[in-house]
Amino acid sequence: MTHENLSYAINLKGFDSIDSYVRNRFGKNARHIFKKRKRLELCLNISCKKYVGVIGEGEYAVLMSALKIMLIVRFKQRNDINEVLTSWEELTNNLIHDIRSNKASLFVIYDSNEPIQISIQYHFGKIMRAAINGYDIVYEKFSLGSMALYEQAKWCLENGYEILDQGYGYLDHKRMWSNYIYHYKHQVCFSKQFKSVIVGNLVYLKFLVKEYLKSKGIKEYWEELKNRINKKGRETESRNIDHSFNIINQNFDFKGVLKEMDFNSSKGLKKITNDFLYATVEHIDDVKMFQVLNEKNTYFLKGKQHAQKFLFVEYS
CATH class of the missing domain: 1.20.5 (Single alpha-helices involved in coiled-coils or other helix-helix interfaces)
Known part of the structure; x- marks a missing residue:
């Protein structure tokens, strides 16, 4: 049965590197892809890992739990239902065996040791099917969906895969990256009983x-x-994270006014910090956050070259 849904795929035949594919696919806009990837590396402690063939049970449990939380939070943000979550236990029980038998894989983008984007893929000959993708929404400025496709397509080219199939369902970054679009087909198989x-x-x-x-x-x-x-x-x-930014002078008097804070103590504060990093291209290791003690709900971010004062109220 042919679906009305369009499916999206990246056909890598004829390309010898991911950068050559990007230049061919995006033309003069390729520089924006390279710039975004470079910015991700300049701002965060980024690393990528592909789990295929081997994965420990403990590490697998941590990653699947993180992916589940990512999906729950993202679909709550969208006020939508993710059907994958209804059969999560079955998926979790089966996937680890598929990974160990090279039928499936997990691709993870880490910020330091924290997974911030996780994808489940299935392998069919020279085709890799991207099945389930999740990301931490506090990193949404960094276009992790697009960055994940860059790294996954790169892995495909380096490991003899010709097609990165993203499946059906429209998303901007899927359409943008795909050079092959087709109608999805569904087959129903059953015995004669x-x-x-x-x-x-x-x-x-x-x-x-x-x-x-x-x-x-x-x-x-x-x-x-x-x-x-x-x-x-x-x-x-959206009121759960309510904040506003105001640029201040670098010569702001720190003494007796500020109390250093851990920006990882709150998802809201972490998102503001990531937005600051993205806007200023500061590195996370060079940034500190302070609470302004004599101003209500007021905080201060300071990097090597930039500083911002902002109001932050998080509603429960």
Whole structure:
């Protein structure tokens, strides 16, 4: 059954490096991709690791728990439902065996020792299918989805893979990176036993109805209605991190006014710090945060070359 959904893939045939693919795909805009990747490295202690063939149970449990939290937080932010989470235990139990048998892999971007982007991929011959992706939303300025695709496509080229299939479902960075777009197909397989025939045909009918509704534009209408209903929810959610920035002079008097803070003590403060790093291209190791004791809800970030004073209120 052919879906109305478009699927997105990166065809790497004919390219000898990821940079040559980027230049071919993005043209004069390739410099923006390289600049974003460089900025990520200039601001954070970035490293990437691919887990395929071997992974310890403890490390696997930590990464899968982190990925689950990323998905929960991101889809809560979107006021949406992630169907993957409904079968998370089954996925977790099976995936580790697939990784150890080279049928699947985990790709992780770390900031120091903290995973900030995690992807699950499945391997089919010379095709790598990117199945599930999650990232820490406090790093959203750094376009981790696009940066992950850069690193994954690079790994594919270095390891003899020709296609990085991103699956169906539109996302800006998926469309931007893909040079091959196709209609997704779904096959329903079942045995000739009576019960299997009944269940198989019901599943087929379910997909048939869904595709018919999509073809008539009803899906788009429903998504628009859902977005309107959820708009207030998103506005309420956004109040959980409420802050504003004001640039101050580098000669600000620190003595007797400021108390040093750990910007990792709050997701909100961590996000503000990351936004500051992205805007100023300061490195995380050179930045300190202070609370301004004589001004309510006021904080101060100072790097080597830049400083910012901001108001921060986090609602529970």
